[in-house]
Amino acid sequence: MGDYWEQRFSSEGMIWGKSPSRTAYHALEIFKEHHVQSVLVPGSGYGRNTKAFSSIFDVEGIEISTEALAIAEEWDPDSRFIQGSCLEPILPNKTYDAVYCFDVLHLFLAKERKQLIENCLHHLNPSGLVYFTCFSDQDKNYGVGAKIEEGTYEYIQGKYAHFFSEKDLLQHFSQLQILETGSCKEILNYNDHSTKEYHLRYIVGRKIQKVNHDEP
Numbered sequence: 001m002g003d004y005w006e007q008r009f010s011s012e013g014m015i016w017g018k019s020p021s022r023t024a025y026h027a028l029e030i031f032k033e034h035h036v037q038s039v040l041v042p043g044s045g046y047g048r049n050t051k052a053f054s055s056i057f058d059v060e061g062i063e064i065s066t067e068a069l070a071i072a073e074e075w076d077p078d079s080r081f082i083q084g085s086c087l088e089p090i091l092p093n094k095t096y097d098a099v100y101c102f103d104v105l106h107l108f109l110a111k112e113r114k115q116l117i118e119n120c121l122h123h124l125n126p127s128g129l130v131y132f133t134c135f136s137d138q139d140k141n142y143g144v145g146a147k148i149e150e151g152t153y154e155y156i157q158g159k160y161a162h163f164f165s166e167k168d169l170l171q172h173f174s175q176l177q178i179l180e181t182g183s184c185k186e187i188l189n190y191n192d193h194s195t196k197e198y199h200l201r202y203i204v205g206r207k208i209q210k211v212n213h214d215e216p
Helices: 002-012 020-035 066-075 111-124 166-172
Strands: 037-043 058-064 079-082 096-101 124-135 146-149 152-156 159-164 175-191 195-205
Touching: 002 066, 020 096, 020 124, 020 146, 020 175, 020 195, 037 111, 058 066, 066 079, 096 111, 111 166, 111 195, 124 159, 166 175, 166 195
Parallel strands: 037 058, 037 096, 058 079, 096 124
Antiparallel strands: 124 195, 146 152, 152 159, 175 195
16 A cells, blocks of 8 residues: 555645645644644645644644655644554554544555554543544445445455445444544545545544542
C-alpha cells in the first residue's frame, strides 16, 4: 500500500484539492466543546485536513508517503508530521486528547482495522475522543467487484475497500462510549477539476477510563 500512495502523491500532488473535508470542521467543533488541546491525525496525507485543526490545536500527523509529507510540511507548517505506518506503534510514549482519522479505516482488512483502532486508542489520553470516517454501505460501490471479506469488495481492479453498516461500525468501536454516529455525502474535488461523490459514515467516541478496583 505504501508504494501505491507514494506513486499517487508523486504524480498527482494535492490529489483532493486544498479544502478540508466538512467532517474535519464537524470534528473541530466537537473537539472545542470537549476542550481538546492536542490531536493526532493518522493517514494525514498532504495536510488537507490537519490544516483545519492546526491553528487551534497542537496537531501531529502520521503519513506513510514521503511525497505527501514533503507537500504537507509546506502546506501546513503549523502541524508536525511523522513518516510511518499508522498500523505500527511509532509513537510509543505519546498521547493526545483526540484522534481524527479520515477515510483510512476502510482501506484495510479486518485484522488490520482492529490494529489501527488499537493503535489509536493506545495514543489517546483518558477520556480522549476519536472521530473516524469511513465508506458507507449506502455508497454506490458497495457490493461492486469481487468479495474479499464480509463487507469488503475489490470495487476497482486492484483496489479494495470495506463498506460499513452502522451496526458494523459500532461493533468496531464497542470498547468506547459512543457519543454520535451519522452519515454524509463527501464530494472530493480532484486537482484535475473532476469530482466524485461518496457516502460516508462517521463515529465519535470517548475512551472509557479503567477503574482500579484495588484502590481503597
